[in-house]
Amino acid sequence: SSHKDLEPGEFVAGIRWEEERYPEGIKWKFLEHKGPVFAPPYEPLPESVKFYYDGKVMKLSPKAEEVATFFAKMLDHEYTTKEIFRKNFFKDWRKEMTNEEKNIITNLSKCDFTQMSQYFKAQTEARKQMSKEEKLKIKEENEKLLKEYGFCIMDNHRERIANFKIEPPGLFRGRGNHPKMGMLKRRIMPEDIIINCSKDAKVPSPPTGHKWKEVRHDNKVTWLVSWTENIQGSIKYIMLNPSSRIKGEKDWQKYETARRLKKCVDKIRNQYREDWKSKEMKVRQRAVALYFIDKLALRAGNEKEEGETADTVGCCSLRVEHINLHPELDGQEYVVEFDFLGKDSIRYYNKVPVEKRVFKNLQLFMENKQPEDDLFDRLNTGILNKHLQDLMEGLTAKVFRTYNASITLQQQLKELTAPDENIPAKILSYNRANRAVAILCNHQRAPPKTFEKSMMNLQSKIDAKKEQLADARRDLKSAKADAKVLKDAKTKKVVESKKKAVQRLEEQLMKLEVQATDREENKQIALGTSKLNYLDPRITVAWCKKWGVPIEKIYNKTQREKFAWAIDMADEDYEF
DNA sequence: TGATAAGACTCAGAAAAGTATAC
DNA sequence: GGTATACTTTTCTGAGTCTTATC
Numbered sequence: 001s002s003h004k005d006l007e008p009g010e011f012v013a014g015i016r017w018e019e020e021r022y023p024e025g026i027k028w029k030f031l032e033h034k035g036p037v038f039a040p041p042y043e044p045l046p047e048s049v050k051f052y053y054d055g056k057v058m059k060l061s062p063k064a065e066e067v068a069t070f071f072a073k074m075l076d077h078e079y080t081t082k083e084i085f086r087k088n089f090f091k092d093w094r095k096e097m098t099n100e101e102k103n104i105i106t107n108l109s110k111c112d113f114t115q116m117s118q119y120f121k122a123q124t125e126a127r128k129q130m131s132k133e134e135k136l137k138i139k140e141e142n143e144k145l146l147k148e149y150g151f152c153i154m155d156n157h158r159e160r161i162a163n164f165k166i167e168p169p170g171l172f173r174g175r176g177n178h179p180k181m182g183m184l185k186r187r188i189m190p191e192d193i194i195i196n197c198s199k200d201a202k203v204p205s206p207p208t209g210h211k212w213k214e215v216r217h218d219n220k221v222t223w224l225v226s227w228t229e230n231i232q233g234s235i236k237y238i239m240l241n242p243s244s245r246i247k248g249e250k251d252w253q254k255y256e257t258a259r260r261l262k263k264c265v266d267k268i269r270n271q272y273r274e275d276w277k278s279k280e281m282k283v284r285q286r287a288v289a290l291y292f293i294d295k296l297a298l299r300a301g302n303e304k305e306e307g308e309t310a311d312t313v314g315c316c317s318l319r320v321e322h323i324n325l326h327p328e329l330d331g332q333e334y335v336v337e338f339d340f341l342g343k344d345s346i347r348y349y350n351k352v353p354v355e356k357r358v359f360k361n362l363q364l365f366m367e368n369k370q371p372e373d374d375l376f377d378r379l380n381t382g383i384l385n386k387h388l389q390d391l392m393e394g395l396t397a398k399v400f401r402t403y404n405a406s407i408t409l410q411q412q413l414k415e416l417t418a419p420d421e422n423i424p425a426k427i428l429s430y431n432r433a434n435r436a437v438a439i440l441c442n443h444q445r446a447p448p449k450t451f452e453k454s455m456m457n458l459q460s461k462i463d464a465k466k467e468q469l470a471d472a473r474r475d476l477k478s479a480k481a482d483a484k485v486l487k488d489a490k491t492k493k494v495v496e497s498k499k500k501a502v503q504r505l506e507e508q509l510m511k512l513e514v515q516a517t518d519r520e521e522n523k524q525i526a527l528g529t530s531k532l533n534y535l536d537p538r539i540t541v542a543w544c545k546k547w548g549v550p551i552e553k554i555y556n557k558t559q560r561e562k563f564a565w566a567i568d569m570a571d572e573d574y575e576f
Numbered sequence: 577t578g579a580t581a582a583g584a585c586t587c588a589g590a591a592a593a594g595t596a597t598a599c
Numbered sequence: 600g601g602t603a604t605a606c607t608t609t610t611c612t613g614a615g616t617c618t619t620a621t622c
Contacts, residue, residue, distance in 0.1 A: 163611075175614070222584080229612095235582080236612085239584090251586095302615075343615055344615085397616080454606085526589065
């Protein structure tokens with residue numbers, strides 16, 4: 001099928017993600033589902049598991065006990081030692097205590113949760129030791145639950161729901177230095193739940209003895225269920241899986257917007273370079289910020305309410321303290337040194353040579369400011385995006401990330417793929433291209449705990465393989481010598497088989513070495529996020545087709561489901 | 577009407593669960 | 600051939616972006 005140049009939503013018979021157009025803003029006509037699955041009720045601890053306060057056994061009321069178990073389960077984790085975590089936890093825990101408990105338990109440090117903690121560890125261990133039959137039984141129950149609650153009907157399709165289970169109560173763990181860490185995430189009840197479905201659908205029934213907060217029929221949104229969470233007061237949603245029509249189509253649209261940017265990006269770049277010279281400070285700031293977003297793939301950087309979240313920034317919210325200007329550094333002129341915490345408190349550290357004009361502008365923006373002042377004091381994401389909207393319909397700051405990620409993949413694949421390499425080497429090239437994007441987008445991960453060890457294991461495998469290969473070569477050599485003397489069919493055959501053995505070992509060795517390189521280069525880099533969210537999957541599909549690499553080598557089952565639209569659509573000459 | 581808050585959606589890495597491989 | 604370990608996939612839910620509603 002060659003309909004690669006269709007616009008999103010354009011009609012092609014028989015292909016589900018191109019099936020139907022809706023009027024502006026309408027997301028569906030029919031929606032029916034069974035509602036959410038609630039967290040299992042709290043099971044009180046056995047009598048034998050004791051809690052001690054100030055060295056003395058103390059029986060806790062069920063509510064206080066439940067919250068105590070949340071803490072006990074996290075005892076091994078670093079954040080139970082953090083001041084803020086402990087303070088927040090203790091404050092919320094006390095709210096769940098009876099008056100009597102409140103009078104006794106006044107100091108968290110005097111609480112001894114070790115028995116609880118050991119009890120849960122033993123339970124985890126027991127779960128691992130379960131018999132095959134018991135494990136199978138649990139698996140079957142999960143499948144039954146998925147079958148009943150994990151799907152919905154949206155228009156003419158049965159679609160997988162992403163998160164049909166309600167988040168269980170527990171202690172909030174933010175990322176980085178979150179001021180609310182340790183607070184109690186309360187149990188969500190049917191009375192908190194808003195159900196969204198179509199008027200002609202069967203409304204899901206709430207658990208016996210309960211009522212929904214509300215049932216609404218809003219086909220301008222895609223969610224099925226929502227509730228308000230108690231830590232930040234924000235709304236949580238149950239939505240569809242990425243394999244669904246509604247998500248797939250949106251994903252496609254995202255990449256089409258990025259492709260439209262490709263057509264006008266040169267013009268936009270010229271424009272912001274002009275704007276570096278503007279008389280208006282606001283315009284200059286906008287132009288420098290946009291330059292960063294384009295060149296460095298920074299996020300937009302919305303304002304955040306102070307004290308409500310970890311202190312992280314994006315481009316527009318950068319502060320003076322986050323950059324350092326070096327007129328000269330390591331033989332390069334006009335270097336900007338970035339050091340700040342971005343989304344999820346992941347550190348962004350980069351030394352970037354910039355154009356003189358950008359450098360001079362930054363000096364100007366920083367004049368007479370304190371470290372904690374905004375670098376771009378005349379700019380925010382609203383102003384920036386409004387400007388971008390004028391440059392291209394649908395253009396916002398994040399489109400630059402998508403565009404630069406995808407174009408980088410395409411370029412890198414072109415550059416790195418050697419036509420006569422074998423499949424494993426091709427896959428290494430793909431991973432390297434993917435890695436270039438992950439580095440651009442600053443997608444990092446904590447090095448795996450067993451990284452050093454697993455590297456050493458791999459190295460010893462390589463060494464062993466090298467020895468095998470040396471042996472095989474020696475054998476081949478002596479077989480050849482024999483053949484030279486004897487010249488009979490039998491010895492010739494032996495030479496052939498020894499040759500094959502050497503070849504096979506060479507291939508195996510090469511595969512291992514490739515694996516080692518790949519793993520080493522990947523130590524602190526997370527490839528998943530870019531693969532899933534930034535790279536136009538059609539580039540990958542085309543590359544696989546062009547070089548005969550099976551798509552399964554690049555995308556696993558879930559990823560193939562998510563990118564089904566692209567796998568169907570792109571042929572080998574697709575260009576982003 | 578424009579600033580702000582609420583709402584809806586995408587994107588994020590850690591951890592748990594599942595599977596393959598080594599021993 | 601069974602079990603421990605390593606590696607991969609899935610789940611989880613927090614943290615962003617951007618749009619829409621509200622005062």
